[in-house]
Amino acid sequence: MDTPQKLSRKDFVSDQEVRWCPGCGDYAILAAMQRTLPELGATRENTVFVSGIGCSSRFPYYMNTYGFHTIHGRAPAVATGVKLANPKLDVWMVTGDGDGLSIGGNHLLHVLRRNVDLQILLFNNRIYGLTKGQYSPTSLVGAKTPSTPMGSLDMPLNPCQFALGANARFVARGIDTSTTTLSELFTAAYRHRGTSFVEILQNCPVFNDGCWDGVTMRDVAAENQLWVEHGKPLLFGKDKNRGLRLAAGASHVEVITIGVDGMTEADVAVHDQTNRTLAFLLAHLAPSSTSPAEGGFPMAFGVLYCDPMPSYDATVTTQNSDAVAKLGQGDIDKLLRSGHTWKVE
Amino acid sequence: MDTPVRPKDADGREILDSVVIRFAGDSGDGMQLAGMQFAQTTAVAGNDLATFPDFPAEIRAPAGTTFGVSGFQIHFASHDVLTPGDDPDVLVAMNPAALKVNLRDLPKGGLVILNTGAFTPGNLKKAGYTKNPLEDGTLDPYRKLEIDVSKLVIAAVEPHGLGTKDALRAKNLWTLGLLYWLFGRDRAPTVDWLRRKFAKRPDLAEANIAALNAGHVYGETAELPTGIASYKILKADLPKGHYRNITGNEALAWGLAAASRLADLPLLYGSYPITPASSVLHSLAGLKHYGVTTFQAEDEIAAICSAIGAAYAGIIGVTATSGPGMALKGEALGLAIMTELPLIILDVQRAGPSTGMPTKTEQSDLFQAVWGRNGDSPLVVLAPAKPGECFAFAIEAVRIALKYMTPVIVLSDGYIANGAEPWTIPSFADLPKIEVKFRQDPEGFQPYLRDPETLARNWAKPGTPGLEHRIGGIEKNFDSGHISYDPDNHHKMTLTRAAKIQGIANDLPEQTVDCGEDHGDLVVVGWGSTYGTLQQAVRRARERGLAVSHVHIRHMWPMPRNLKSLLSNFKRILVPELNNGQLVRILRAEYLLPAEPLDKISGMPFRIVEIEQAIRDALAKN
Numbered sequence: 001m002d003t004p005q006k007l008s009r010k011d012f013v014s015d016q017e018v019r020w021c022p023g024c025g026d027y028a029i030l031a032a033m034q035r036t037l038p039e040l041g042a043t044r045e046n047t048v049f050v051s052g053i054g055c056s057s058r059f060p061y062y063m064n065t066y067g068f069h070t071i072h073g074r075a076p077a078v079a080t081g082v083k084l085a086n087p088k089l090d091v092w093m094v095t096g097d098g099d100g101l102s103i104g105g106n107h108l109l110h111v112l113r114r115n116v117d118l119q120i121l122l123f124n125n126r127i128y129g130l131t132k133g134q135y136s137p138t139s140l141v142g143a144k145t146p147s148t149p150m151g152s153l154d155m156p157l158n159p160c161q162f163a164l165g166a167n168a169r170f171v172a173r174g175i176d177t178s179t180t181t182l183s184e185l186f187t188a189a190y191r192h193r194g195t196s197f198v199e200i201l202q203n204c205p206v207f208n209d210g211c212w213d214g215v216t217m218r219d220v221a222a223e224n225q226l227w228v229e230h231g232k233p234l235l236f237g238k239d240k241n242r243g244l245r246l247a248a249g250a251s252h253v254e255v256i257t258i259g260v261d262g263m264t265e266a267d268v269a270v271h272d273q274t275n276r277t278l279a280f281l282l283a284h285l286a287p288s289s290t291s292p293a294e295g296g297f298p299m300a301f302g303v304l305y306c307d308p309m310p311s312y313d314a315t316v317t318t319q320n321s322d323a324v325a326k327l328g329q330g331d332i333d334k335l336l337r338s339g340h341t342w343k344v345e
Numbered sequence: 346m347d348t349p350v351r352p353k354d355a356d357g358r359e360i361l362d363s364v365v366i367r368f369a370g371d372s373g374d375g376m377q378l379a380g381m382q383f384a385q386t387t388a389v390a391g392n393d394l395a396t397f398p399d400f401p402a403e404i405r406a407p408a409g410t411t412f413g414v415s416g417f418q419i420h421f422a423s424h425d426v427l428t429p430g431d432d433p434d435v436l437v438a439m440n441p442a443a444l445k446v447n448l449r450d451l452p453k454g455g456l457v458i459l460n461t462g463a464f465t466p467g468n469l470k471k472a473g474y475t476k477n478p479l480e481d482g483t484l485d486p487y488r489k490l491e492i493d494v495s496k497l498v499i500a501a502v503e504p505h506g507l508g509t510k511d512a513l514r515a516k517n518l519w520t521l522g523l524l525y526w527l528f529g530r531d532r533a534p535t536v537d538w539l540r541r542k543f544a545k546r547p548d549l550a551e552a553n554i555a556a557l558n559a560g561h562v563y564g565e566t567a568e569l570p571t572g573i574a575s576y577k578i579l580k581a582d583l584p585k586g587h588y589r590n591i592t593g594n595e596a597l598a599w600g601l602a603a604a605s606r607l608a609d610l611p612l613l614y615g616s617y618p619i620t621p622a623s624s625v626l627h628s629l630a631g632l633k634h635y636g637v638t639t640f641q642a643e644d645e646i647a648a649i650c651s652a653i654g655a656a657y658a659g660i661i662g663v664t665a666t667s668g669p670g671m672a673l674k675g676e677a678l679g680l681a682i683m684t685e686l687p688l689i690i691l692d693v694q695r696a697g698p699s700t701g702m703p704t705k706t707e708q709s710d711l712f713q714a715v716w717g718r719n720g721d722s723p724l725v726v727l728a729p730a731k732p733g734e735c736f737a738f739a740i741e742a743v744r745i746a747l748k749y750m751t752p753v754i755v756l757s758d759g760y761i762a763n764g765a766e767p768w769t770i771p772s773f774a775d776l777p778k779i780e781v782k783f784r785q786d787p788e789g790f791q792p793y794l795r796d797p798e799t800l801a802r803n804w805a806k807p808g809t810p811g812l813e814h815r816i817g818g819i820e821k822n823f824d825s826g827h828i829s830y831d832p833d834n835h836h837k838m839t840l841t842r843a844a845k846i847q848g849i850a851n852d853l854p855e856q857t858v859d860c861g862e863d864h865g866d867l868v869v870v871g872w873g874s875t876y877g878t879l880q881q882a883v884r885r886a887r888e889r890g891l892a893v894s895h896v897h898i899r900h901m902w903p904m905p906r907n908l909k910s911l912l913s914n915f916k917r918i919l920v921p922e923l924n925n926g927q928l929v930r931i932l933r934a935e936y937l938l939p940a941e942p943l944d945k946i947s948g949m950p951f952r953i954v955e956i957e958q959a960i961r962d963a964l965a966k967n
């Protein structure tokens with residue numbers, strides 16, 4: 001047997017010219033992926049990227065792996081078919097806030113609840129890029145766009161909460177430019193068997209520039225980003241002296257500062273990634289700059305929730321092999337002669 | 346069966362050539378079950394047969410109403426049977442509504458069997474009768490067997506401890522028992538079936554068997570009114586072979602399982618429940634040990650997309666639906682055409698547009714199948730003509746899809762899907778193997794490399810080292826397979842996709858004449874489920890010396906390469922269809938042939954007499 005050659009980032013770069021706008025957040029995500037896959041020991045031939053339609057969905061063309069750029073919103077269904085046909089493949093799905101939550105909302109809901117073993121990356125730039133800047137299901141109320149000149153009226157959706165609501169077993173959030181942490185999130189998503197959902201805040205400099213500045217800019221990052229880690233206290237801030245405390249009854253969280261009002265680190269909640277209620281609370285948090293309606297909190301990043309269950313494709317495979325074990329390998333002649341038959345001599 | 350003097354057999358049974366029975370009752374009365382059992386037993390008795398179930402879309406429409414009436418017609422004979430028959434010889438009416446809906450189809454002198462126990466004032470009113478038809482002379486032109494089945498069945502199952510409500514549910518079996526006696530059928534197959542069905546409730550099995558036997562005994566002992574005898578239908582002279590009854594949907598499911606084995610590839614069946622296609626999903630869901638995976642998707646779009654994903658990953662991808670679902674699958678079909686992936690789509694047509702009449706049959710998806718997508722998006726369309734043919738066509742669809750890397754639509758319809766006919770069981774060893782070629786060699790590979798003969802692109806499945814590639818719905822460069830917006834390239838690729846599909850005609854059988862000469866005064870051209878009716882009508886016309894032929898098209902797209910020259914040999918071309926003129930327009934558009942339509946859009950199949958009349962009318966114009 002050949003010893004597999006150690007692959008490098010370059011091995012995952014395709015020969016296609018990248019066609020995103022200069023400065024687009026997608027570049028950083030792509031680079032992080034190309035760097036991470038060799039580290040994971042992934043092979044080109046067993047890796048498949050499936051996408052829908054939109055800027056983010058061009059992603060597969062730039063990966064030197066198998067890739068399928070499908071139709072708007074339907075990538076979860078295509079990816080499910082790929083995985084059911086060959087559960088040994090590593091299947092990644094790339095989607096956006098429009099592709100995944102608007103036209104493909106139904107499919108995203110169902111792939112998550114089924115827990116098909118896929119890594120789903122949802123690039124959230126709160127806008128339709130490819131169709132030139134209309135508001136999306138994650139745009140803020142009041143977003144002025146070509147289709148909403150007087151401001152949009154509908155309430156935005158929170159992707160991580162959507163995923164949790166659909167019973168996803170792995171939900172994480174990252175930032176396009178925080179490439180080291182992206183790499184860690186990709187690794188965790190890859191290792192989790194079942195659907196791994198990763199929302200990535202992504203800047204669209206052309207149609208929605210700065211939409212995440214309120215959390216991503218260097219001067220606000222420390223106060224407005226809460227990086228969660230399983231078993232560690234939920235601390236944030238420049239001096240890591242601010243934290244989240246679960247209010248009595250665990251119905252909501254509040255921000256406390258250690259040393260103020262007699263608060264100590266013991267008052268800070270510890271992240272438990274298997275706690276769905278906590279994950280819901282964390283997914284909801286945001287600073288006023290990005291979510292005026294909620295406001296006043298840091299946004300939570302990292303693995304918000306991870307509590308594995310057997311994946312759909314694995315249970316399908318088991319059921320199929322159970323059928324063979326119980327009934328024997330199907331025999332077409334027997335099938336055609338089952339039930340009432342008769343002979344004409 | 347109204348000839349007065351008929352030959353009798355040794356037991357004194359009158360010998361008949363052919364009989365049409367229609368079972369009619371409330372949708373809760375178990376008429377479909379009684380009909381199916383009669384069909385099974387009749388097949389075992391050696392008659393040829395055809396069936397036509399006709400039921401309402403509501404699972405349990407309000408009891409006693411005319412729109413809740415469920416019917417099952419069976420035509421069986423000692424000669425070959427092509428259709429379920431135009432009009433019944435025998436009408437079984439379990440309640441007033443069933444009588445009201447069906448009596449108009451019973452010819453004068455026909456036999457009507459009635460459950461008088463259901464002719465209560467309440468039921469009469471619900472059926473819209475102001476006077477009791479049992480008493481007002483309505484039934485005078487017919488031969489009648491008026492029996493209080495309700496009362497007799499309660500008495501028959503009483504010893505088995507069933508309450509009145511449960512006892513009444515066995516009415517259909519009591520009636521079946523009587524019909525078994527009248528037509529000399531063996532009860533054993535139904536008895537066996539009941540024991541299997543109620544294996545866990547032997548009490549129910551025995552109660553139902555008691556009802557069946559009681560009906561039979563009633564026939565043996567009761568004095569039948571004048572004009573009603575017991576009958577015998579001799580065995581049909583069927584070709585030698587091993588037979589079974591099969592419905593179109595069963596045949597599709599089994600054909601797919603067989604195709605998967607013939608290609609030695611697993612199969613993924615992605616589907617969303619829809620009438621009348623769902624039973625294919627049910628059948629395949631029970632065939633997991635045949636290498637079949639079924640996936641009940643969240644909607645029609647996900648269903649076809651999962652099948653496309655499976656095809657991309659290198660196995661057989663299949664989806665099935667009916668008209669409204671076809672409309673939803675349109676965009677994904679375009680993706681399969683653009684990415685040139687093998688895909689099988691079963692469209693079990695029903696009356697449309699929109700929700701239309703879900704349980705009623707129609708042939709109105711032909712345009713949708715051939716042309717119903719954005720862009721110039723050709724694919725292959727096949728149409729089996731009979732339930733049994735669905736088996737071979739499922740295999741043929743898989744063969745074409747894999748060989749030419751293309752979606753293939755199989756157009757069935759509600760009539761074929763639910764109708765049953767005796768079918769010669771093939772031997773798996775005799776079925777042609779399906780050759781599958783996966784690309785392995787990275788040398789010179791690009792995803793759109795084509796076989797120079799078939800124009801099929803090479804199939805490179807994920808997992809194969811060195812063949813990593815990206816495909817999608819965007820136009821591709823003919824030479825490199827990369828994304829291309831080049832105008833000339835798009836023109837070339839569009840023509841290539843069309844040429845690939847048209848070229849398949851060279852791999853298909855030439856069109857033959859199903860009945861008659863290859864030239865003459867008139868050709869009746871049909872497709873799909875109208876086969877039996879057209880065949881019978883043309884045979885009758887030919888018996889009267891008319892120069893009429895029947896041509897039935899099964900390869901709807903591309904069409905058989907000799908079709909134009911064949912049809913040009915006739916003075917007139919008549920195209921009967923259960924739609925508002927679709928095949929007729931395709932024939933006119935493609936071949937500039939003066940084809941004339943004969944359309945019926947009632948959700949019901951053609952009657953033979955309607956075709957015979959149309960043949961006479963067409964010839965009169967010559």
Ligand code: SF4
Nearest residue numbers: 020021024055129204
């Ligand atoms: S439109 Fe926005 S999201 Fe799309 S490529 Fe350009 S910058 Fe990126």
